[in-house]
Amino acid sequence: MPRLPALLLVLSAALVGAAIGLLVGDDRAWVTGAGAAAGLLVGAFGAWLLLRRPRRLTGGADAQAVADLPLVAHVPPPGGDEADRRRAEEAFRMLRAALSPVRDGDTPARPVLVTSAAPGEGKTTVAAGLARALARAGRPVVAVEADLRRPGLAAALGRDDAGGAGPSTVGAPLRGLTAAIVGGVPVADLLVEVEPGLRLLPAGELPPNAPELLGGPDARRVLDELLALGVDVVLDTAPLLPVADTRELLARAGDVRVVLVARPGVADRDELRGAAALVPASTAPILVVSGRAKAPRSYDQYLRDGAGV
Numbered sequence: 185m186p187r188l189p190a191l192l193l194v195l196s197a198a199l200v201g202a203a204i205g206l207l208v209g210d211d212r213a214w215v216t217g218a219g220a221a222a223g224l225l226v227g228a229f230g231a232w233l234l235l236r237r238p239r240r241l242t243g244g245a246d247a248q249a250v251a252d253l254p255l256v257a258h259v260p261p262p263g264g265d266e267a268d269r270r271r272a273e274e275a276f277r278m279l280r281a282a283l284s285p286v287r288d289g290d291t292p293a294r295p296v297l298v299t300s301a302a303p304g305e306g307k308t309t310v311a312a313g314l315a316r317a318l319a320r321a322g323r324p325v326v327a328v329e330a331d332l333r334r335p336g337l338a339a340a341l342g343r344d345d346a347g348g349a350g351p352s353t354v355g356a357p358l359r360g361l362t363a364a365i366v367g368g369v370p371v372a373d374l375l376v377e378v379e380p381g382l383r384l385l386p387a388g389e390l391p392p393n394a395p396e397l398l399g400g401p402d403a404r405r406v407l408d409e410l411l412a413l414g415v416d417v418v419l420d421t422a423p424l425l426p427v428a429d430t431r432e433l434l435a436r437a438g439d440v441r442v443v444l445v446a447r448p449g450v451a452d453r454d455e456l457r458g459a460a461a462l463v464p465a466s467t468a469p470i471l472v473v474s475g476r477a478k479a480p481r482s483y484d485q486y487l488r489d490g491a492g493v
């Protein structure tokens with residue numbers, strides 16, 4: 185609410201209070217004054233309530249307005265019922281459609297970088313779902329665990345048995361992204377099969393200097409190596425606000441598309457606004473909201489019809 189109407193609200197509440205004081209107070213000045221003071225307090229409280237902008241994200245439409253980005257999909261929580269599973273699958277297809285063509289004819293693919301403002305907003309879930317959706321559309325995909333702080337992509341893709349992420353261990357280096365960046369190991373030797381058309385590049389040893397690694401020229405070399413394999417690349421990354429990793433990666437990675445994941449209840453409006461402002465417009469960023477959403481019943485009926493149930 186603009187400030188002028190709020191001020192008018194305070195003044196009119198004070199006047200109403202004074203008028204009530206006049207009416208009930210029989211011309212006694214102190215009652216009129218007390219009425220005006222009470223009205224002032226009530227008006228000030230009302231104006232404060234109106235001026236206080238809600239900081240919490242209230243849902244998809246709010247996130248879209250705050251981030252000022254196109255909202256392309258709303259992903260329901262994992263582990264829900266059959267209807268949630270269908271909605272999630274469809275959401276990842278919508279995301280895939282919004283990113284198409286990731287590769288355009290003979291031009292090199294644009295890697296898709298999935299990030300968010302704060303931790304725990306659903307980046308890894310979205311990166312895994314998008315990678316699967318791309319693979320199921322017949323596009324060879326490599327999903328890259330580029331969150332070198334809290335790698336979770338291998339687990340999300342059901343390959344946490346691949347042993348490609350963790351703390352440093354002497355004598356038995358873990359095989360993954362950091363081995364390619366630091367050790368120059370050919371990236372093709374580090375890929376782990378997930379399902380037909382989908383491979384994973386695990387994180388590897390978790391380094392103490394993730395921002396430097398991700399923002400260095402060797403990270404760019406690894407990305408180019410991946411693209412030279414003729415695959416779509418989906419990068420699961422660290423959140424933008426607490427650490428510099430993804431900002432460094434964005435500065436170095438060149439021509440990427442950014443998917444910003446927002447989860448109402450986890451990040452607030454200021455955080456989402458701040459994160460969106462950090463994403464260069466050249467990455468044509470799009471927004472995905474995770475969490476429960478209200479959708480018309482007819483949408484679910486449509487999904488069931490499409491599934492032949």
Ligand SMILES: Nc1ncnc2c1ncn2[C@@H]1O[C@H](COP(=O)(O)OP(=O)(O)OP(=O)(O)O)[C@@H](O)[C@H]1O
Binds near residue numbers: 304306307308
């Ligand atoms: N679409 C969703 N709706 C609601 N909850 C979700 C959704 N996706 C993931 N979650 C939940 O949020 C938590 C974090 O999910 P996920 O690991 O995908 O997020 P993240 O952003 O990668 O987290 P981190 O920043 O720790 O890497 C998990 O408990 C997961 O079950």
Ligand SMILES: [Mg+2]
Binds near residue numbers: 308334
């Ligand atoms: Mg994650």
